[in-house]
Amino acid sequence: MASAAEEPLLSHTSQLWRIDLPYGPAGEHAAFVFKAQLNTAAIRSPEFHGLKRRIMEICAGHGIPVPLAVPAVDGSAVVRQDGVDCELAPMLPGTAHRSLTPGQADGVTATGLALRSALDRLPDSMVAALRAHPVNPLVEEERWQVALDDALGRLLPLAGNRTDEWGRLIAAVLRQLQRCKPLLDQFAAMEAGAARDVSVVHGDLHRHHFLFDDAREDRITAVLDFDNLRLGDRLLDLAWIAGTAGQAPGDRRVVDALRVRPRPAGHPGLDPERAERLFLDYFQRHDDTLLQAVADFETRTGRTHPGLREIVVRAERNLADYRAFPRLLDALLLEPLSFRLADVDKESS
Numbered sequence: 001m002a003s004a005a006e007e008p009l010l011s012h013t014s015q016l017w018r019i020d021l022p023y024g025p026a027g028e029h030a031a032f033v034f035k036a037q038l039n040t041a042a043i044r045s046p047e048f049h050g051l052k053r054r055i056m057e058i059c060a061g062h063g064i065p066v067p068l069a070v071p072a073v074d075g076s077a078v079v080r081q082d083g084v085d086c087e088l089a090p091m092l093p094g095t096a097h098r099s100l101t102p103g104q105a106d107g108v109t110a111t112g113l114a115l116r117s118a119l120d121r122l123p124d125s126m127v128a129a130l131r132a133h134p135v136n137p138l139v140e141e142e143r144w145q146v147a148l149d150d151a152l153g154r155l156l157p158l159a160g161n162r163t164d165e166w167g168r169l170i171a172a173v174l175r176q177l178q179r180c181k182p183l184l185d186q187f188a189a190m191e192a193g194a195a196r197d198v199s200v201v202h203g204d205l206h207r208h209h210f211l212f213d214d215a216r217e218d219r220i221t222a223v224l225d226f227d228n229l230r231l232g233d234r235l236l237d238l239a240w241i242a243g244t245a246g247q248a249p250g251d252r253r254v255v256d257a258l259r260v261r262p263r264p265a266g267h268p269g270l271d272p273e274r275a276e277r278l279f280l281d282y283f284q285r286h287d288d289t290l291l292q293a294v295a296d297f298e299t300r301t302g303r304t305h306p307g308l309r310e311i312v313v314r315a316e317r318n319l320a321d322y323r324a325f326p327r328l329l330d331a332l333l334l335e336p337l338s339f340r341l342a343d344v345d346k347e348s349s
Contacts, residue, residue, distance in 0.1 A: 019032050031090070033089050044133060046080070048229075049077040049087075050076070051126070051130060055126065058126075066224075066226070068090070094212050096209075099247060099249070101217055104212055104217050104248065112244070113241065115237075120199065126200075127199075130231055148181065151177065152181065155174060156175070176276060199231065199233065200230070201231070275329060282328060287313065291313075293332050308328060
C-alpha cells in the first residue's frame with residue numbers, strides 16, 4: 001500500500017495505481033496495476049476471485065488478451081487487508097480512447113464477440129459454481145428495481161430537503177418516477193417469469209475496458225475489469241458491444257447536409273408533462289381521453305388511424321410491449337419533423 005501511494009492514480013478510477021516492480025529472473029522492472037477495492041458494495045468473496053481467475057485463464061486460452069492477476073504467496077488471487085480487497089495484475093500495453101474510429105469499433109466487435117464465444121463454452125460446472133457468487137444488487141445494472149427503490153427511499157428525501165435549483169429539479173423527476181412506480185412494479189412482476197441468469201456474462205464492456213494497439217487501431221491489446229462477472233442474460237454483453245462499437249462516427253455527409261424545421265415553441269412534444277399525462281391515461285385506462293386525442297390527430301393529418309384506435313381499445317395493457325405506448329406517443333406528441341437535405345429542394349417527412 002505504501003508503494004502504491006507514491007504513484008498517481010490512473011485516470012479513469014480512484015481505485016487503481018500503476019506500480020513498477022522488479023519482476024523476472026534478472027530482476028528487470030515491469031509495470032503492474034495495483035487495485036484496492038474501496039467500494040464495499042462491490043467486494044466479492046475470495047472464492048469468486050479464484051473462480052474469476054480460472055475463467056479468465058480459459059478466455060486467455062481462446063486468444064482474448066486479459067490481465068491475469070499475480071497470485072499472492074499463498075496462491076490466492078486477492079489479498080484482503082483491513083477489509084479492502086487488493087489485487088496486482090500486469091499492466092498490458094495499449095490505450096483506452098474516449099471516442100472510437102471505425103477501425104477501433106471493428107476491433108471491439110471482433111474481440112467482444114470472441115469473448116462472448118469463450119464465455120459460452122465454459123464448462124457447466126464452472127457456470128454452476130458462479131451462481132453462488134452474485135454481485136451486489138446495486139452494482140448489477142440489470143436490476144433496475146433496486147436502483148429505483150434506492151432513488152425513492154434515499155435520494156428523494158435528500159432532494160426534497162434542498163432549496164437550491166438542483167434539489168427542485170431532481171425532486172420533481174423522482175416524484176414522477178414515484179407516481180409511475182405501481183406500473184413499473186407490474187412490469188417487474190411480468191419480467192420475473194422470463195428466463196434469465198443462464199449465461200456467464202462480463203457485464204461491463206464499455207469503451208474504457210478495451211485497450212487499443214497504438215500502431216494498429218483495430219487490434220485490441222486488453223479486455224479489462226472482470227469484477228462484474230456473473231450469471232445473466234448474454235444479450236447484456238452483446239448490447240454493451242453494440243453500444244461501445246456504435247460510438248464510432250460514421251459517414252457524416254448526410255448528417256451535415258440535413259436541415260430540420262424546428263418545432264414551434266408550443267408543440268406538445270416539447271412538454272414533458274403532456275407525455276406523462278399520456279402515459280398515465282394509457283395505463284390507467286382513460287380510453288375516452290385517448291380516443292379523443294386520436295380523433296384530434298386524425299383531424300390534423302386528414303386521414304384515419306385505425307391502428308392507433310386498436311391500441312387504445314385493446315383489452316390488456318403491457319408495459320413490456322414496446323410497440324404499443326411508444327407508437328401512441330410518437331403519433332400524438334411527436335409528429336414527424338419536416339426535413340430536407342442541403343442540396344435537395346424537396347422537403348420530406
